[in-house]
Amino acid sequence: MNKVEKGEDRRSRRSQKLLKKGLLELMLEKKFSAISVRDVTERADMNRGTFYLHYADTTALLQSVETDMLAEAQLLIDEHMAEFEAGGSLRPV
Incomplete structure (x- = not known):
């Protein structure tokens, strides 16, 4: 992969x-x-073209947020389970 x-x-x-x-x-x-897409792009200080490079609509953006949150939650669960298996005691997540 080059610098660009x-x-x-x-x-x-x-x-x-x-x-x-x-x-x-x-x-x-x-x-x-x-x-609206306009609301999001104004809040993010971006143009609509940039939005549409990444997402089809606000629903696709929301789904991406949800996917990120679920992946982060799964990572925390996996780390917690690794601690449990190593230490033998289950602490609150």
Whole structure:
């Protein structure tokens, strides 16, 4: 992988992170059904074209957020289970 590809990957991850953060912030303020792509991109200070490079719509963005959260939860569970197997006692997660 060359420098340009690495930079694009980093920019892509940063854009996705900002879009997800924007969506989560908006969900604290109003119902998901009332959130538009424009709302998310304005919150993330990005243009709509950038949004559509990564997601088809706000539902796809929400699904990506959910996937990330489930993966993080699974990682925590796996780490906890590894501690349990090594130590023999189950502590609260």
